[in-house]
Amino acid sequence: MNTQAAALPNVGQPPPLRHETTAGNYFVANYPPFAFWKPEFVPEFFEALERPPLPQADAHTAPLGLYTHIPFCRKRCHFCYFKVYTDKDSSEVRGYLDALLKELTVYAHKPVIGRRKPKFIYFGGGTPSYLSPDQLRHLTDGMKHLLPWDEAEEVTFEAEPGTLTDHKLKAIRDLGITRLSLGIEHFDDHILEINGRAHRSKEIARAYAYAREIGFPQINIDLIAGMVEETEDKWRETVSRAVELKPDSVTIYQMEVPYNTGIYQQMKAAGKLVAPVADWETKRRWVDYAYREFEKAGYTVTSGTTVVRDPAKVKFIYREGLFSGADILSIGVASFGHLNGVHYQNHHEFLPYVTAVNSGRLPVYRALTPTAEERYIREFMLGLKLWSVSAEHFTKKFGMDPRRQFAAPLARLKEWGFLADGGDRIGVTREGLLQIDRLLHEFFKPEHNVGRYA
Numbered sequence: 001m002n003t004q005a006a007a008l009p010n011v012g013q014p015p016p017l018r019h020e021t022t023a024g025n026y027f028v029a030n031y032p033p034f035a036f037w038k039p040e041f042v043p044e045f046f047e048a049l050e051r052p053p054l055p056q057a058d059a060h061t062a063p064l065g066l067y068t069h070i071p072f073c074r075k076r077c078h079f080c081y082f083k084v085y086t087d088k089d090s091s092e093v094r095g096y097l098d099a100l101l102k103e104l105t106v107y108a109h110k111p112v113i114g115r116r117k118p119k120f121i122y123f124g125g126g127t128p129s130y131l132s133p134d135q136l137r138h139l140t141d142g143m144k145h146l147l148p149w150d151e152a153e154e155v156t157f158e159a160e161p162g163t164l165t166d167h168k169l170k171a172i173r174d175l176g177i178t179r180l181s182l183g184i185e186h187f188d189d190h191i192l193e194i195n196g197r198a199h200r201s202k203e204i205a206r207a208y209a210y211a212r213e214i215g216f217p218q219i220n221i222d223l224i225a226g227m228v229e230e231t232e233d234k235w236r237e238t239v240s241r242a243v244e245l246k247p248d249s250v251t252i253y254q255m256e257v258p259y260n261t262g263i264y265q266q267m268k269a270a271g272k273l274v275a276p277v278a279d280w281e282t283k284r285r286w287v288d289y290a291y292r293e294f295e296k297a298g299y300t301v302t303s304g305t306t307v308v309r310d311p312a313k314v315k316f317i318y319r320e321g322l323f324s325g326a327d328i329l330s331i332g333v334a335s336f337g338h339l340n341g342v343h344y345q346n347h348h349e350f351l352p353y354v355t356a357v358n359s360g361r362l363p364v365y366r367a368l369t370p371t372a373e374e375r376y377i378r379e380f381m382l383g384l385k386l387w388s389v390s391a392e393h394f395t396k397k398f399g400m401d402p403r404r405q406f407a408a409p410l411a412r413l414k415e416w417g418f419l420a421d422g423g424d425r426i427g428v429t430r431e432g433l434l435q436i437d438r439l440l441h442e443f444f445k446p447e448h449n450v451g452r453y454a
């Protein structure tokens with residue numbers, strides 16, 4: 001395994017700072033970056049499917065997670081960078097759900113699945129709650145028939161408040177969902193409207209109250225700091241209303257403006273380089289403010305984007321699996337997964353996806369087999385998003401002490417005042433956590449740092 005220990009630490013230099021929000025992807029979601037996943041590596045993925053599941057370092061088989069992508073929304077938000085469809089009729093939606101089940105059928109019989117059943121399941125999008133109760137039952141009955149959910153410790157379902165009638169909420173709960181994740185984003189109707197959200201605050205109140213009444217085991221709410229026309233007062237009001245709801249957990253994102261958003265299109269048309277949203281320092285301050293308000297209410301900050309009311313009760317099993325290299329069987333248009341050591345992504349357009357599945361082929365568009373060093377970098381970086389990691393765990397798993405493996409980037413973080421290193425734990429300070437995604441680029445191999453955002 002190559003190490004980064006040989007590289008000279010770039011100590012003494014301040015971290016690159018970017019103030020304004022310009023166009024580009026800020027969040028680090030995977031490694032190596034998606035730009036390095038290629039169609040020519042897809043055969044490696046198909047070969048990996050024919051092998052039994054790889055044992056982990058502790059000789060147990062890797063846990064299996066299942067991600068299902070629902071790409072439909074009522075309306076496209078101006079900041080959205082996902083592939084979503086707002087114009088599909090019910091027969092196209094039904095055709096898509098049948099394609100998902102056909103895709104899952106192919107995987108369910110592959111050696112890579114072995115005897116495994118999913119331990120964690122995630123319905124993301126898009127808007128999974130866009131589907132009707134009948135469509136949801138059709139999909140999930142089919143999924144359970146192929147890969148039973150009786151060993152699933154967590155089933156998460158993303159929902160847009162304006163799609164949630166009482167009838168649908170009951171149906172969603174009865175599917176066996178353990179965490180309802182509500183995409184609230186903000187409580188101010190003007191902010192919601194100007195950013196292109198389909199729902200309004202009345203719908204949030206109604207959906208949240210009924211979801212509580214019928215006893216969802218956990219409710220998460222999503223917020224975004226720094227939407228278009230956000231102000232200090234409006235953010236404080238939104239945080240206050242979020243605290244009042246007493247959700248089990250809250251995910252807070254800092255607004256980014258990738259190239260495929262409506263906001264970027266407007267910037268381009270007007271010849272502007274800076275997005276009409278708050279700068280990064282303001283967004284970090286707003287997230288920090290929210291963290292402190294939630295801490296006053298007894299919550300614990302558990303990651304760069306999450307606060308949790310009761311950490312003993314609320315786990316993010318899917319995220320832990322995703323971050324620690326578990327197998328993630330991912331189905332649906334444009335979805336990302338990882339099986340038997342290979343990253344893969346499906347076709348990102350609706351028609352090629354459905355056509356591939358209906359002609360009996362797996363709809364995989366591109367793939368990449370990370371090296372042992374790249375797997376180490378990926379897991380270590382993603383671990384830092386959760387504050388800190390265990391040096392002993394990584395030494396055992398990857399055969400090299402992370403303090404040696406990552407000597408150079410850790411030295412830079414220390415020089416800049418963002419490193420929290422003590423005993424078995426290697427982590428970041430709170431200030432570092434609030435800007436963790438840009439700091440993670442320090443761990444990238446040089447050839448992967450192209451297009452670095454900040």
Ligand code: SF4
Pocket residue numbers: 072073075076077079080081082084125126127160183
């Ligand atoms: S609801 Fe979510 S997925 Fe749908 S358009 Fe808005 S941001 Fe995108």
